[in-house]
Amino acid sequence: MFEQILAFLLGAATSLFSLACLARLWMQWVRAPFANPVGQAVIVITGWAVTPLRRIVPSLAGIDLASALAAWLAQLLHLGIVGLLSDVAVFAANSLPLLAWAALLATTRLFIDLLIGIVIVAALLSWIAPSAPAAPLFDRLAAPLLRPVRRFIPTLGGLDFAPLIVILLLQAALIVLENLH
Numbered sequence: 001m002f003e004q005i006l007a008f009l010l011g012a013a014t015s016l017f018s019l020a021c022l023a024r025l026w027m028q029w030v031r032a033p034f035a036n037p038v039g040q041a042v043i044v045i046t047g048w049a050v051t052p053l054r055r056i057v058p059s060l061a062g063i064d065l066a067s068a069l070a071a072w073l074a075q076l077l078h079l080g081i082v083g084l085l086s087d088v089a090v091f092a093a094n095s096l097p098l099l100a101w102a103a104l105l106a107t108t109r110l111f112i113d114l115l116i117g118i119v120i121v122a123a124l125l126s127w128i129a130p131s132a133p134a135a136p137l138f139d140r141l142a143a144p145l146l147r148p149v150r151r152f153i154p155t156l157g158g159l160d161f162a163p164l165i166v167i168l169l170l171q172a173a174l175i176v177l178e179n180l181h
Helices: 002-029 037-054 065-085 096-128 135-152 162-178
Strands: none
Touching: 002 037, 002 065, 002 096, 002 135, 037 065, 065 096, 096 135, 096 162, 135 162
């Protein structure tokens, strides 16, 4: 029971940190402003790890690899500790590549979950509170996902189906990801 509680708490903390790192990556990629409460929270949560990593890991084509690496390392650490708590030989020579792969899949899953969350929040804000202070931020974060779909599927009777289609496509990507284990 103690191991389950510890694994749960560790998973929650590492998922929050990894999501913040991935949000930082996405916000930088779409050039979203960080001068807002969401951006400031992301910087506070991730700064201690991402800033030193940036000295070692450069960005590539506008992608903040230091943030991606920090998210992956957090997932790797989480899986390693959970493996140790459950008496699995996670640090044997043959299991390290599997652990690294599992951490990559977990990080990718979190990234897709983050994108789904961004699309949902952007859609809800556009319907419920389009003048909310966070609405322009989430519009900007969701735009690269929604723009390609909106080119092919027009608004029908004032209803924008692009968020629904993007969410369905991201859910399909999660199904593919689950089958890569």
